[in-house]
Amino acid sequence: MKMMAMALRRITLSPWQTALTALTIPSTTTTTTTTRPHSTLMSPPVVSLDLPDVWPPNSSHFHFPPPINYSNGHRAAVIDGKLIAEEIRSRIGSEVRRMKESIGKVPGLSVVVVGQRRDSEIYVRNKIKACEQVGIMSTITQLPDDCTEEHVIDAVSSFNVDPSIHGILVQLPLPQHLDEGKILDAVSLEKDVDGFHPLNMGNLAMRGREPLFIPCTPKGCIELLIRSGVEIMGKKAVVIGRSNIVGLPTSLLLQRHHATVSVIHAFTKNPEHLTREADIVITAAGVPNLVRGNWLKPGAVVIDVGTNPVEDPSCEHGYHIVGDVYYEEAVRVVSAITPVPGGVGPMTVAMLLLNTLDSAKRAYEFS
Structure with a gap:
């Protein structure tokens, strides 16, 4: 017991781990027994571990690798989500007209x-x-x-x-x-066209299961990759952000496509180093210009889900939209990238229309 106590004293925790422990781990054995009377585990319920992902307000938190030489004039191919979405929506419109003509x-x-x-x-x-x-x-x-x-x-x-x-x-x-x-x-599970119902999300996570609906933004991201000829199987993919809306289902969907996936969040140490190893980067952190050119592997493919309003009195609505990726740096490093706006946004809408059409076809048994 004495040796175990000495070993425990040698363990050091990072500041955020110390804070997390203080928040979630009871301070006495009595409290632990009261909180979880039938548990043989010392670890707390996973929901009690939840902390908000608050990203640092400036880039001084990160340790950037040496600058990349941009002088070769390289520019990434732009993945035109607007054009691809228009093609998909055209087909959806044809199907809706066919349904109306056939069954009213x-x-x-x-x-x-x-x-x-x-x-x-x-x-x-x-x-x-x-x-x-x-x-x-x-x-x-x-x-x-x-x-x-x-x-x-x-x-x-x-x-x-x-x-x-x-x-x-x-x-x-x-x-x-x-x-x-x-x-x-x-x-209703049968009308969950956003794909956020626990059963839809659970079926997405489990091999051999098919959800009724896949969340629209992740579905659109994968469609952009496939239509752009990007190989997913066996590739290293990084998802920045772990929200239930985008980050989590995107990581699950990439795994279903056999990518090796890392999820970066606000508590990740050296996120720029992990991101720079990825062949595919999908970012949905909601932080303007978080991902700099030095974060990215030369030749990687970037899908920028970020739609962050930035105050701009010269614009009609008083703001303009930027992504999570510092676009002008990234285009000189990666092989392909989605613009913001005009990238993932139109695809999200197209996937919502497609999910709604599929739901109506099931309801009316229309094929």
């Missing part, structure tokens, strides 16, 4: 929006416009920022039982006072 029905999508966020306004505006263009019927339910969970769940429940609605989308993120998990659980 069209797919229906309902969007539930709580509060007012700039990024959410952009997404919803684009989604409704896209629905109109392909012939999908769409509705918006706008709720105030201070509404209760019951109000949101009531709105969702009304669409669950509406046979004309085949897709329900709760625009994320929600205000902090709302339980996001509880609200998403209220969405």
Whole structure:
């Protein structure tokens, strides 16, 4: 016992590990027994380990490798998500017309929006416009920022039982006072076109299982890679950000495509070093210009999911959108990259339309 105690004293924790321990590990054996009376484990429940991913406010946190010589004039190929999405939407529109002509029905999508966020306004505006263009019927339910969970769940429940609605989308993120998990659980599995239901996410994680819906942004990212001729199998991939909306399902989907995946988050040590080893980088951290040219492996492929509003009085809406990647540095290093805007955003919308169409085909047994 004495030797064990000496060994334990030699263990050193990093500052964030020390903070995490203080937050989640009970200080006495009595407390541990009270908290988990039937457990033989010392580790706490995994949900108690959750901490918000707050990225450092400036790049001084990171240790950059030596600068890359950009003088050779190299420019990456631009992956045109807008063009690819237009091709997909054209096919969706044809299918919607065929459905209407054959059975007199069209797919229906309902969007539930709580509060007012700039990024959410952009997404919803684009989604409704896209629905109109392909012939999908769409509705918006706008709720105030201070509404209760019951109000949101009531709105969702009304669409669950509406046979004309085949897709329900709760625009994320929600205000902090709302339980996001509880609200998403209220969405019918058969209408979960965002793919966030635990059963859809679980089936995505398990080999041999097929989810009813794959989350739209990860699905769009993979479609961009495949249509651009990028080999995924056996490649090293890094996903920056681990949100339930993008980071987590993207990492799961890449694994289903047989990539070797690393997930970078706000507590990762030396993230730039890990990222620079990747053949494929998909970033969804929500931090403007986080990923610099020195983070990237020459010849890598970059999918930038970031849509970060930056104040700009000269723009129509008072801001412009930038990605997580410092684009002008990255294009001189990588082989291919998505622009922001015009990259992943249009693909996310196209995948939402496709999921809604697939849901309606299942509901009407239309093939």
